[in-house]
Amino acid sequence: MRWVTYDAGDGARTGLLDGDSVRGLAAGVSLVALLGDDGEALAEAGGTARRDPAEVRALDDVRLLAPIPRPPSVRDGLCFLEHLRGCYRALGRPAELPDVWSQTPAFYFANPAAVVGPYDDVPIAPGSRLFDLELEIGAVVGRGGRDLHPDTAEDHVVGFTFFNDWTARDHQMRDMAQGIGMGKGKDSAITLGPALVTVDELEAHRGERGWTFEVSATVNDRRLAKGSLADMDWSFGELLAFLSRGTDLRPGDVIGSGTVPGGCLLEHVDVPDPTAWTGWLQPGDVVALASDALGETRQVVRPAPPVTPLRTGF
Structure with a gap:
């Protein structure tokens, strides 16, 4: 099943993507509310959407929102270590990783209020001159659990969805210098969508070491990167097990895979000083993520809003 959250002019609704149409459920039913321990509610809703939808809308006549517009929580992992090596190389650092990276998967808590839809415009983060994308896959928790x-x-x-x-x-450089984790560097936007594609829909893409479907990213229709979940150094199973140690994962939580190698501009910086590089995202740039398995997101970068200084001279 390919679940979407959409707006046809009368507020957000949940629906099942069916070719070029959306088969909507009754108003007030959220996708998160259908998730739970046994999966029966989601399966039953899928049957209702197919047999007796509350409405059927042409896909072109609706605005697709993020499938989970406000997740209970968002965590972003770093499961592709080659991405980190690529960033180190671009910054002139040794690409050999310390042992800590092979002991547990790294992650940080992201901002659920920053989630945007798959075709929404994305303003550059206020005050930023080095704005970047990241090609990732988001796993959506359907059944909660702990340890x-x-x-x-x-x-x-x-199921899975794109996670940009x-x-x-x-801003990330300043966050890292302060030493308490990700802050404003990762706070402006997180794209989810276009659909939540359930695992049963993706069985053809399951291999011995996990999922094998391919994903790609383009900027202004020029390919930036292409990769596969088969290249993950930490599996989603290992990541979720680590995240759930001593705490609860809840239905609707979104877990990012980390960036597919090559799937951000930072990895392509080719000058000694990243601040002097001219390849960062600019207003008017079009960023797209695509996959035969997950669909496509396509977004226009917009100018940053103005910044009010916190103090004189800053």
């Missing part, structure tokens, strides 16, 4: 086992944790994933972790690299 999950890495061999079975992925059974708690109901827009990043202000100059």
